[in-house]
Amino acid sequence: MKWNPTKALRDWLEARFELEPVVRLLRENLTKPVPAHVNWLFTLGSVLAALLAVQLFTGVLLMVHYKPSGQEAFQSVQHITYDVPLGWLIRSAHNWGSHLIVVLALLHLARVLVYGGYKKPRELTWGVGVALLAIILGFGFTGYLLPWDQVAYWGTVVATEAPASIPxxxxxxxxxxxxxxxxxxxxxxxxxxxxxxLLPVALIALVGLHLLLIRYHGTSPLSGTDQPEPGADEIRRQGGKPFLPHHALRDSAAIYVAIGALMSLALLLPPHLGDMADPLITPPGIKPEWYFLPAYQLLKYVPEVVGVQVPPLVLVLLLLLPILFDRSSHRHPRRRLRVLVVATAAAAVICFLGLLGHLSDTQQALLGKTYDFDVLGRPHAVKEGVAEGGSSGRPQAAQEQGMGEGGAP
Ligand code: HEM
Structure with a gap:
């Protein structure tokens, strides 16, 4: 008879442990039906988990060569970029991964918000999600400094000055x-x-708790919280299909596309490394990463002591959404139009602030004219025609210096 390694391993384990309950639990969980309304938008959470796993992997590889001291950090990133085989690609994948993770976390949050997935009994799943968003932003903030180039150094100087204004x-x-x-x-x-x-330990623990809670409660139905949650038989009767293979295949396809996009970006657009950090030379046109631009721009319109408290306040308001602001029993988006309009308006304001932050202090070509955008993001026409390099969207002064934005591992 032909030797079957899977059966041999199973027999070996069964002779030592009682596997039956574990196998039954796994089978029950993986074949649990998912509600009929679950679509591709419900793959965003799994894609996020997969990208985080890739991010941890590329981060560990970078740690092999990175040296966290002011004297060596910049040279070690140069060494990774130019000498270590495929080092540039690992660094590039880690850099692009950080951007994609923020994008996906925001899209996943929006999906949960639209479908009312934060409502009873999933308030804790939502709360853990908000903490995960804060952790992801924390990764971006701390990672920005690590290449120790001018943009990293001065970006951190600017970002850490604001909290000092709180009495x-x-x-x-x-x-x-x-x-x-x-x-x-x-x-x-x-x-x-x-x-x-600190952040990876917190991330792994909270992602574990998040996933456990999701498996425990199952995907939220579209019915109101005043009705009992449908059991497996009811979900099947309403057209729900087993998680494995139906939704698991959808998850796998979405993860495949996301990792393809990450590797394409990493290969085609590797991040720039500027000049080594110099505390004596302040380069012009310093800006934070795109996801901190709304907060950065807000500080220009309101007193610093107020502006610096807005981003944490937004996270607290998100946290309190299911217990303070949306306590109705409805989950269906059509029955929660007021909440969705308020959330869309808030998102639009944040995006507009981000756009102003991006344009501020740059020169841009728009509709055949060239404009100087001042620090508040107001356009001032400078001359007819399109100035050379004027539409790139990078700080004008930074372009002159040949510096790029980002570059954080
Ligand atoms: C590290 C980041 C995160 C990972 C890996 C993750 C993963 C997942 C996964 C795999 C699901 C099930 C599939 C799906 O609905 O997409 C899910 C559901 C959920 N997530 Fe996340 N998530 C993360 C961040 C967040 C954030 C930022 C929030 C909101 C602030 C959030 C709130 C929720 C809620 C409430 C559910 C249950 C929704 C329902 O049953 O309809 N998650 N998450």
Whole structure:
């Protein structure tokens, strides 16, 4: 008889452990039916989990060569980029992964918001999700400094100055965050530890809890919270199909496309590395990553002490959404138009602030004219025609210096 390695392994394990209950639990879970309204939008969470796994993998590879000190960090990133075989690709995949993860987290959040997936009994799943969003943004913030080039250094100087404006606790918070009064070697050490130890541990623990809660409650139905949640038989009767293979195949296809997109971006558009950080030379046109641009721009219109508290407030408001702001029993989007209109308006304001932040302090060509956008994002026509390089959307001064944005591992 032909040797079957799977059966041999199973027999070996069965002779030592009681496997039957584990296998039954797995089978029951994987074949649980998903509601009939589940579509491709419900693959975003799995895609996010897959991209996070790739991100942890590329991050560990980068750690092999990265050196977290002011004297060596920049050279070690140069070494990864130019000397280590495929180092540039790993760095590029890690950089693009960070952007895609933020995009997917926001899209996944929007999907849950539209379908009312945060409502009873899934408030805790939602709360853990909001914490995961904060962790993802924390990764972006701390990772930005690690290449230790001019953009990374001065971007962090600007970003860590704002919290100091809060009376009493502000200066202390800043000092604790950067390990002194200025961004320097101790800041890099702190950001590195947070980026490679604290945040990954918190991320893995909370993603585990998030997934456990999702398996426990199942996907939310479209019926109201005042009705009992449909059981497996009811979901099947309403046209729901088993998770395996139906939705699992959809998840796999979406993950395949996302990893393809990540690798294409990483191959075609590797990130730039500027000049080494110099605390004595402030380069012009410093801006944070795109997802911090709304907060950055807001600080220009309102007093710093107010503006700096808005982003955490937005996270708290999101957290409180199911328990304070949307307590109706309806889940169906058509019966929650008011909530969706308010959420869309808030998203539009955030995007508009981000756009103003992107345009501010740049020169752009629009409709055959060239405009100077001032720091508040207001356009001022400068001359007829299109100025050379004027439509790239990068800070004008930064272009002159040949610097790029981003570059965070
Ligand atoms: C690390 C980031 C995250 C991962 C890996 C993740 C993963 C997932 C997965 C796999 C699902 C089930 C499939 C789906 O609905 O797409 C899901 C559902 C859910 N997620 Fe996330 N998620 C993350 C972040 C978030 C965020 C930022 C929020 C909201 C603030 C959130 C809230 C929820 C809720 C409430 C559900 C249940 C929805 C329902 O049953 O309809 N998640 N998540």
């Amino acid at each position: 009493v606790v502000g200066p202390l918070t800043r000092e604790f965050m950067i390990g002194g009064t200025e961004v320097a070697d101790p800041t890099l050490g702190r950001f590195y530890v947070v980026h490679v130890i």
